[in-house]
Amino acid sequence: MVDALVEYTGSGVVTRLSVREDNIFVQHGFLSEPGLVENIAQTAAAQAGYDNVLNGVSEAPLGYIAAVDYLQIHKLPGLNTTIETRIQVKQQVLNVTIISGTISCAGETIAQCEMKIFIRT
Numbered sequence: 001m002v003d004a005l006v007e008y009t010g011s012g013v014v015t016r017l018s019v020r021e022d023n024i025f026v027q028h029g030f031l032s033e034p035g036l037v038e039n040i041a042q043t044a045a046a047q048a049g050y051d052n053v054l055n056g057v058s059e060a061p062l063g064y065i066a067a068v069d070y071l072q073i074h075k076l077p078g079l080n081t082t083i084e085t086r087i088q089v090k091q092q093v094l095n096v097t098i099i100s101g102t103i104s105c106a107g108e109t110i111a112q113c114e115m116k117i118f119i120r121t
Contacts, residue, residue, distance in 0.1 A: 001025075001035075001042035002085075005050060012088040012099075013047040015039075019077050030076035031083070036111045040101035041065050043085040044117055048097075062120045066096065071113040077105045095119045 001023075007014035017039055019026065025035025041063075049060045077083050083105045091098040096118055103111040 001039050002046050005046050006084075008047070008050055010051075012086065013043060013050065014084060014086045015043045015046055016082055016084050018082050019079055021079055026079065029079050031078075032076065033073055036073060036076075036103055037065070037068060037071070037113065037115075039083065039085055039103065040087060040099075040111075040113060040115060041117065043087045043101065044097070044099050044115065047087060047089070048119070063097075063117045064120070065115060066118040067116040069114045069116075071111075073111045075105070075108070075110040077103075077110060081105055083110070090114070 002015040003018055004016045005013055006016055019031045025032050045063055052060060083103050085103045087099045087101045089097060089099050096116055098116050100114050102109055
């Protein structure tokens with residue numbers, strides 16, 4: 001659900017994804033709402049994985065979406081479009097990371113939410 005990691009800041013990342021017909025979350029020519037939420041979660045996973053690479057840890061942590069809050073979806077991206085997803089880590093307490101995520105397409109914000117992710121250790 002992530003084609004490329006394009007920016008890393010330590011407390012957040014930006015990824016890109018091309019919406020293709022073979023994506024399990026594409027329905028009727030559009031990336032569905034669950035697909036947008038999963039893309040935000042996968043962007044957070046990309047950030048956690050890249051953190052591990054930088055710290056010399058070879059195994060990626062396993063995470064689960066614990067909660068999605070303040071979800072707003074303004075538009076669904078169509079086939080053959082590219083979305084850019086930005087996440088920012090807001091807080092990390094024990095095994096729970098709280099992030100804010102924003103998805104844009106062609107410079108327009110199309111979805112955003114806050115997400116709690118439980119990291120299994």
